[in-house]
Amino acid sequence: MSDRIKKAYKESSGIYDDALTQSSLFGKLYIKLFWDGMDVRGMTDKVLANIPADFSGKLLDVPCGTAVFTYEKWKSLKNTDITCVDYSPSMLAQAEKRMEGEPHIHCKQGDVGNLPMADETFDLVQTMNGLHVFPDKPKALRELYRVLKPGGLFIGSLYVKGESRKTDLIAKTLLEHEGWLTRPFWTKEQWQSYLERHYHDVKVGTVASMAYFSCRK
Numbered sequence: 001m002s003d004r005i006k007k008a009y010k011e012s013s014g015i016y017d018d019a020l021t022q023s024s025l026f027g028k029l030y031i032k033l034f035w036d037g038m039d040v041r042g043m044t045d046k047v048l049a050n051i052p053a054d055f056s057g058k059l060l061d062v063p064c065g066t067a068v069f070t071y072e073k074w075k076s077l078k079n080t081d082i083t084c085v086d087y088s089p090s091m092l093a094q095a096e097k098r099m100e101g102e103p104h105i106h107c108k109q110g111d112v113g114n115l116p117m118a119d120e121t122f123d124l125v126q127t128m129n130g131l132h133v134f135p136d137k138p139k140a141l142r143e144l145y146r147v148l149k150p151g152g153l154f155i156g157s158l159y160v161k162g163e164s165r166k167t168d169l170i171a172k173t174l175l176e177h178e179g180w181l182t183r184p185f186w187t188k189e190q191w192q193s194y195l196e197r198h199y200h201d202v203k204v205g206t207v208a209s210m211a212y213f214s215c216r217k
């Protein structure tokens with residue numbers, strides 16, 4: 001992980017939840033001005049809706065961040081063995097606190113580009129709001145594919161360019177400069193085409209400048 005991204009998520013870990021859940025004035029303004037007032041929780045719920053309430057098996061969540069959007073769902077999946085990975089110790093510490101006392105959830109610090117798991121380990125791999133951040137995207141995509149079992153579900157969300165000129169401008173200037181996002185960015189069509197080359201049952205939708213997706217290996 002680049003030092004720039006590490007530093008950015010260390011510095012923003014204290015305000016990340018407020019910003020993304022819009023529970024502060026700063027959060028409301030950040031989402032309204034930069035992301036066209038996108039319903040972030042509505043978008044993340046669309047990703048999580050791919051996982052049935054009685055899901056069981058092995059699940060990987062990378063990057064888990066602070067787990068602000070996932071902790072309730074992960075806690076409810078008692079028959080699922082869940083591994084949450086994030087590179088940033090300060091983001092991960094908040095996820096660990098949220099999942100405390102849940103024996104089926106394990107939090108690990110790690111790099112998505114170099115996952116310490118065997119091939120075809122997981123029944124489900126989720127990558128929510130990470131692919132527009134990861135510095136080495138080909139490596140991340142290879143690893144996410146490698147650790148998923150054949151027939152396993154791959155779900156997540158990412159920023160896509162081409163949906164809003166304002167968000168695109170802010171993404172490639174301010175947000176990239178601050179280390180919150182890393183180019184290259186893809187359009188929805190480019191992302192869908194990548195998925196269709198490697199997975200099947202591909203479904204991609206958008207909410208403002210975010211694409212959410214599901215597919216099977």
Ligand SMILES: C[S@@+](CC[C@H](N)C(=O)[O-])C[C@H]1O[C@@H](n2cnc3c(N)ncnc32)[C@H](O)[C@@H]1O
Nearest residue numbers: 001009063064065086087088091111112128129
């Ligand atoms: C925008 S946050 C998303 C977190 C969470 N999935 C969510 O939706 O709230 C991006 C996260 O990616 C993590 N990250 C960046 N590069 C990474 C890498 N190479 N490996 C693992 N995590 C990484 C950051 O530390 C940060 O927590």
